[in-house]
Amino acid sequence: MTQTEIPFVFMRGGTSRGPYMNRADLPQDLETLAEVLIAIVGSGHPLNIDGIGGGAAVTTKVAMLSRSEDDWADIDYFFAQVTVEDRLVDFKPTCGNILSGVGPAAIEMGLIEARDGETTINIRAVNTEARVAAIVQTPNGRVSYDGAAQIDGVPGTAAPVALQFMETVGGVTGAFLPTGNLKDTIDGIEVTCMDVAMPMVIAKAESFGLTGYESAAELDANRDFFARMEAIRISAGALMGMGDVSKSVAPKFGLLAPAKDGGTIATRYFMPWNCHPTMAVTGAQCLASCVLAPGTVAEGMAAKPNEVPAMIVLEHASGSIDVVVDYRQDATGFAIKSAGLIRTARKLAAGSVFIPASVWRNG
Numbered sequence: 001m002t003q004t005e006i007p008f009v010f011m012r013g014g015t016s017r018g019p020y021m022n023r024a025d026l027p028q029d030l031e032t033l034a035e036v037l038i039a040i041v042g043s044g045h046p047l048n049i050d051g052i053g054g055g056a057a058v059t060t061k062v063a064m065l066s067r068s069e070d071d072w073a074d075i076d077y078f079f080a081q082v083t084v085e086d087r088l089v090d091f092k093p094t095c096g097n098i099l100s101g102v103g104p105a106a107i108e109m110g111l112i113e114a115r116d117g118e119t120t121i122n123i124r125a126v127n128t129e130a131r132v133a134a135i136v137q138t139p140n141g142r143v144s145y146d147g148a149a150q151i152d153g154v155p156g157t158a159a160p161v162a163l164q165f166m167e168t169v170g171g172v173t174g175a176f177l178p179t180g181n182l183k184d185t186i187d188g189i190e191v192t193c194m195d196v197a198m199p200m201v202i203a204k205a206e207s208f209g210l211t212g213y214e215s216a217a218e219l220d221a222n223r224d225f226f227a228r229m230e231a232i233r234i235s236a237g238a239l240m241g242m243g244d245v246s247k248s249v250a251p252k253f254g255l256l257a258p259a260k261d262g263g264t265i266a267t268r269y270f271m272p273w274n275c276h277p278t279m280a281v282t283g284a285q286c287l288a289s290c291v292l293a294p295g296t297v298a299e300g301m302a303a304k305p306n307e308v309p310a311m312i313v314l315e316h317a318s319g320s321i322d323v324v325v326d327y328r329q330d331a332t333g334f335a336i337k338s339a340g341l342i343r344t345a346r347k348l349a350a351g352s353v354f355i356p357a358s359v360w361r362n363g
Contacts, residue, residue, distance in 0.1 A: 002113065002356070003044050003068040003351045003354040003355065003356060004354065004355050004356070004357050004359070004361055005027055005035075005353075005354055005361050005362075006021060006040070006145035006352060006353050006354075007021065007022065007351070007352055007361070008020065008021045008027055008218035008348075008350070008351070008357065009050070009102065009105050009108050009109060009347060009349075010104055010348045010349040010350065010352045011019075011101040011346065011347050011348055012101065012154070012344055012345060012348060013063070013095075013097050013099065013100040013101030013102070013153065013343070013345045014096065014097030014098070014099075014101075014129060014154075014281060014343040014344070014345070015058060015097050015100040015151065015153040015154055015277070015278040015279075016058040016059065016061050016095060016097040016098050017054065017058070017059050017061070017064050017099060017348065018038065018053075018060065018061040018063065018065070018102060019040060019062055019158050019353060020062075020063040020064075020065060020102070020105035021062070021063070021064050021065070021122075021311055022064070022066065022111070023064060023065060023066040023076070024066060025362070026064060026324050027101045027274065027360055027362075030091060031144070032090035032360055033080075034080075034091075035121075035359050036088050036355060036359060037062050037080050037082050037230065038082060038087050038089060038361045039058045039355035039360075040052060040062070040353050040355055041049065041053035041062070042084040042148045043060065043082050043086070043087045043088070043089075043141040044085060044086075044087045044321075044358060045085065046084060046085055047152070048060065048084065051186055052353060053082065053084065055084055055346065056073045056084065056233065056272055056274075056277075056293040057081070057083075057084060057231075057249075057271045057273075057276075058097070058271075058276070058277065060081070060082040060083065060084055061079070061080070061082070061095055061098050062075075062079070062080040062081070062082060063077060063078075063079060063095075063098050063099075063101065063105065064078040065077055065078075065102060065105060065106055065109065065111055066078075066111070067111055067112075067286070068103040068122075068124050070124050072122055072123045072124070072131060072134050073123060073124035074112055074121050074122045074123070074268070074303040075102060075103075075106045075111060075121055075123050076123075076124050077092075077094070077099060077102045077114060077120070077123050077124065077125050077126060078091075078126040078127065079094045079095050079098060079125070079126075080094065081093060081095070081098075081249050087138050088131075088247060090248050090249045090250070091127060091248075092127060092248055092250050092301065093127060093128070093141055093172070093198060093249055093250045094127040094128045094130060094171075094174065094197075094198070094282060095250075095280065095281070095283070096124040096165070096197065096280060096281020096282040096285070096341070096343075097280060097281050098132075098161070098162070099125065099132060099134070099163065099281065100161050100163065100343035100344065100345045101133075101161075102123055102134065102346035102361055103119070103121040103123070103134035103136040103161060103163050103199075103345075104143045104145075104343075104345050104347065105347075106121060106346060107119065107121075107136065107143050108143060108350070109137065111335065113140065113141075113143060114136070114138040114141045115138060115145065115301055115329065116138065116139065116140060116141050117138065117139060117288050118135055118137060118138060118282075119135070119136045119138045119214050119325075120133055120134070120135050120136075120315070121133070121134045121135075121136060122134075125161070128168075128171030128172055128197075129171055129181055130165060130166070130167055130168045130171050131167045131274070132163055132164065132165050133163070133164045133166070134161055134162070134163055134165070134340045135161065135162040135213055136161055136196070137159040137160065137161075137189075138327075139343060140338075142353060143347070143350065144159045145158055145159055145345070145346045145347060146158065146159055146356055147153055147159030147344070149321055149342060149344050150253050150344075151321070151342070151343060151344055152273065152278060152319025152320060152321065153277060153278030153279075153318040153319065154344065157344075158344035158345070158346055159344065160342050160344060161342070161344060161345055162340065162341075162345075163281070163340065163341050163342075163343060164192075164287060164338060164339075164340045165197060165338060165339045165340070165355055166337075166338045167343075168196055168197040168282075168285060168336070168338075168339065169191070169195065169196055169335075169336050170195050171195065171197065172195055172198075172199045172242070172250060173195045173241055173242060174195075174241075175192060175195060176194065176195060176196065176335075176336070177192075177193065177195075178193050178194075178195050178239070178240035178241055179193045179223060179236075179239045179240055180197065180208070181193075181355060182294075182295040183295070183296065183297060184236070184239065184292070186232045186235050186236055187228070187231060188197055188236065189203055189207045189208070189232055189276060190203065190207060190296045190297055191203045191236060191249070191297060192290055192296040192298070193236050193239065193240050194286055194289060194290055195240070195251075195286070196285050196286040196289040196292075197281075197283075197285040197286055197313050197339070198250065198251075198252055198280065198282035198283050198285070198286050199240060199242065199250050199252070199286075199289070200251050200253065200254050200261070200283060200286045200290075201232065201233050201236040201251050201252075201253050201254070201287065201299055202253075202254045202255075202256060202286075202287065202290050202296070202298070203232075203253075203254075203255060203256070203297060204255070204256055204257070204297055204321050205255040205256060205257040205268070205347070206257070206330040208225055208226065208228065208255070209230075210222075210255065211255075211257060212255055212256065212257020212267075212268060213257060213260055214264060216274075216275040216276070216277050216317040216318075219275040220274055221271075223245055226273070229253055229272075230272070230273070231300040232253075233245065233272055234246050235311055236251060237251055239252075240333055245251050249271060249272060250281055251272075252271065252280070252286075252288050253269075253270040254267060254268065254269050254270070254272060254283060254286070254288075254290075255267065255268040255270075255273050255329075256287070256291075256297065256298055256301055257331040258299070258301055258302070259302065259313075259315055259316050259330045260315060261320070262268045262312075262313075263314060263320050264285075264291060264302045264303070264305075264313045264314065264315060264317065265291055265301055265312075266314075266315040267279065267300075267315060267316055268316065268317060269283045269287070269289050269316065270289050271354070275317065276316070276317070276320045277318055278316050278317065278319070278321070279314060281321075281341055281343065282362070283321060284314055284321050284323050284341065285325070285339040285341075286351060287314055288314065288325050288348065289325065289327075289339075290330070291304065291312055292304060292310060292312065292325060292327055292334075293334050294329075294334060296298070307324065308327060308328075308351075309324050309326040309327075309340075310324070311323075311324055312324075312325060317352040321339065321340070323339055323340070323341055324340040324341070325338075325339045325341065326338045326339070326340075334336065
């Protein structure tokens with residue numbers, strides 16, 4: 001045998017896509033697992049020509065699923081971000097867009113039984129220990145992908161997948177404000193370092209001489225900005241207790257500007273070495289929390305909703321995303337309870353993916 005065969009379901013989850021696999025079908029040790037995922041994606045080539053990646057960070061993501069032994073969860077979701085060209089795999093973060101497809105994929109893979117009408121699946125994000133309840137449309141006990149829900153960054157419409165994120169504060173760093181401060185100054189730039197669903201470093205676009213309304217392509221072409229941003233991100237990672245993050249995709253970086261198209265605030269999100277074409281689900285929660293929390297870099301940039309839960313509309317490079325945040329603000333301080341979003345997902349293919357047996361020989 002010259003190749004190893006691994007079953008997979010290929011899905012779009014939110015504005016990302018990638019293979020969804022049974023964790024039991026993959027090597028357990030992370031070093032071998034990383035080599036297997038590199039081979040599956042085809043990392044090491046800008047087009048991922050020798051794998052099933054799509055040549056962009058949003059298309060080189062992998063979801064690994066298993067039945068959960070957690071008392072609350074039904075499914076464990078282990079995420080990996082594979083780089084396009086550098087043959088690196090990051091197991092530290094999670095991905096909320098790919099998570100959008102976890103419920104449908106778990107049903108398609110036979111890991112959970114669908115109910116008639118709607119199926120609620122409790123998901124434990126292994127990487128960060130976040131708890132997420134996903135409501136999947138399952139008329140007649142089968143996943144439906146047809147519907148009227150539309151998300152910016154994806155053509156057409158599809159069935160909604162409702163996500164309710166819980167226990168997302170401090171998932172990576174252990175703290176809402178990992179540096180202990182609402183604002184820090186790094187290399188002359190004022191930033192807020194926050195950990196809600198995804199640890200992030202957040203700054204005003206104007207601090208870098210940007211409007212915050214630039215397209216993703218315009219920002220990607222601005223290598224001077226990226227060089228300065230990366231230096232600040234690496235310094236912030238150390239301040240956040242995350243160590244050397246030079247080869248990690250976390251913390252992510254975000255820019256804020258006053259809303260331009262009727263939203264709450266304008267945002268740009270970085271993955272971190274490219275600008276996200278839309279918005280990460282995890283990053284959206286962190287940015288929305290930054291808008292709501294008093295004293296952050298977002299202070300004075302947006303009109304905060306009076307109602308709780310609060311609807312925060314984040315304008316991004318391809319449209320907008322709505323985040324409903326339940327929070328508490330009283331004499332004891334500010335605290336995030338949960339955040340909800342609507343995403344969509346679609347099954348694209350299913351079967352087997354093949355890697356060289358020299359990378360890993362299963363059995």
